[in-house]
Amino acid sequence: MLSIVKSMSLQGLEGILINVEVDISAGMPSWEVVGLPDTSIRESKERVRTAIKNCGIQVLSRKYIINLSPANIKKEGSMLDLAIAVGILRSMDVISSDDDLENTIIVGELSLNGTINKVNGILPICIEALKYGIKRVIVPKENAKEAAIVGELDVVGVSSLTEVIKYLNDEIKIEKEVVDIQKILKNNRLKKVDFIEVKGQETIKRALEISAAGGHNCLMIGSPGSGKTMMARRLPTILPDLTFEESLEITKIHSIAGKLDNNNLITERPFRSPHHTISANGLIGGGKIPKPGEVSLSHYGVLFLDELLEFNKNTLEVLRGPLEDRIVTISRVGASLTYPCNFMLVASMNPCPCGYLGSKEKECTCTQKQKEHYKTKLSGPLLDRFDIHIQVPSVDYKKLESKSGESSENIRTRVNNARNIQLDRYAGTGIYSNSELTPRLIEQYCTLDKESSDILSMSFQKLNLSARAYSKILKVARTIADLDESENIQKIHLLEAIQYRSLDRL
């Protein structure tokens, strides 16, 4: 007898509705899975057969054909196990309810003893399922909370195959999983770190505030122990608040990558700091069927590259496209997928090879030649990526730790304010922050008065600023003006913006 059960597979962030068609007929006993399954799905027949057997149901020797339609798309992952099992049990008449499962998708991985294990990517599956008009999802118990975030679906969390059989045969009722999104959003306001813990370093705080307000990429230069990483870690606490849509999108990506710890909505902007030995694929994403990389995992958050110059040159090179386009398309044999990656790049580096140039604790042992050579490593394209360069002076560590700085809450209020000004101004232009300004928009929104434009042209002559510095200075000046709630860019805004081009001025 033929039975059809619906499930879903993911290609990147896109869900594909899959009909699992099972037919059991007389003939040579065999199990065949067709419809471009990958190894993990082909192996599922063994898991399914054993799981059914261990639930006390006899699996007869028959010819079992399992087709995954549409049959021309490659499918991967163990999430189809449960749907296949349900299909077989329906064909075997073990599940015999009138429930036609027309508007239901079933997702989950089976253990040999019949328990249902959690799978990755539940949130995007549920969001995509809505688009196909699905009303109910049957998911592993552990994933139920994550699925319930979507809200409009009936989420049924199940923990074993026996439970599923009973549920579908109407022998038991399972409560729909519900989560209170407002509560989750509120609960997560408690931050682990805060700028209040940072005393001094006012220049850096100011620079990070500007970065956060305008979404500018920021490069910090300072000796080891000057607090670069410490400050960067606190950056997410002053970033503008996440909207529910942004949260959902971040959670989707983390769900696919299997990086969702508590199967809950992510309500904090991500902060990713990959080690400098990371490969290009690790950074932008990759694999036979591409998985999201660090750039996508830091979507709507911060990508922090500590010791920037230690990164492989090619690795940094691949960042150029994603930084411009805010999406990354990865093409492999298996698929060509696009992930979003709208992140803020923050990096740190030492001022010289030994790291202690200008440090108060330790003496720099570099020669002039080494220092010159080090500077040449800072190539144009690399500097091109940062709107703000800021030098971090070394300070006494004890001083750094004592509590007396301004709280993140205060700073975030100003940042939010400046962001709202930008959102209003750019409404309808398709951009959201000053960092995204195109040359044409810069001309429109970053006008200078006579005095300021004189200063700008003078600074180009005197400080050897490069042409690429021009638009960066104007964008940053625009953000500083927004923080001051000033309609126009004034001289003080411009001068401060020029100050943040340390490396261009060398």
Place this chain on the structure above:
Amino acid sequence: MTRIQEISIDSDLYPEKLRNIKKPPYKLYTIGNLELLNKPSIAIVGTRHITEYGTRNCKNFAQKITEQGIPIISGMAIGTDSVAHKTALEFGGETIAVLPSGFDNVYPKENEKLFQKIIDKNGLVVTEYPPQVSANSARFLERNRIVSGLSEGVLVIESAFRSGTSVTAKLAYQQGRVVMALPGRLDNSFGVGVNKLIQNGAKLVTDIEDIIELFPQFMNKKWKNNTYLQESFFDVKDEYSEIVSILRGKVLSVEEIVQKTKEKNLRETINLLMNMELEGIVEEKLGEGYTLI
């Protein structure tokens, strides 16, 4: 460059001490304060690859020598020479730069600003080459004989074994100049040359007193407590004067400058510093902070 003055060997302006060295330059091209040519002065020389240790001590000695009112001579190369010239200027002193090239091809190019500054601040630049001549390695050594020749004594900051600096020291010996050296660090290749010099008889100096003792002519009251060391030497706008006095002889981060000012906040200070940088009064150094040019 119209202010170039040519002084030939038979001119009255030609310094006597230079006339007595082996192969004296036939003609000197100069811009700036000619008085300095005949003033007793001290040369500071050393490697172009100066270390932190060298920089610190070079600054210290240059400051002390300047405070005694003694002009500092050097070769305007990068590294030690630049530090010496800059410190002298920072403390309102006089300095003489001897170039290995003509004035149309100021060498090294990075120091064009410094070149201008020396002239503007009542210093002197000297070369034996006509304006269109460019620098080459042979001319560095020829230049060095004038550096030592114009001075009373040569202070060596740091040098590698068998380097250009060692050659200068040797020339200074031959010209009968006093050779002084800073003790070099044992764990650094740029400490080897100076320590060798000390072994060969150079005077080890640890303090300005050691230098004064070597030169009776500097004991003369006339040179002591000179009056150029006045604030007015820096004719900067009033609004900058506080930061200029904070920065004198130091490299400070923005943060430290803010702390040292009386009542300026971060943004005011940043704005002032940027204005000063545009006017060429201060510059920002990678990793170190702001310093006077």
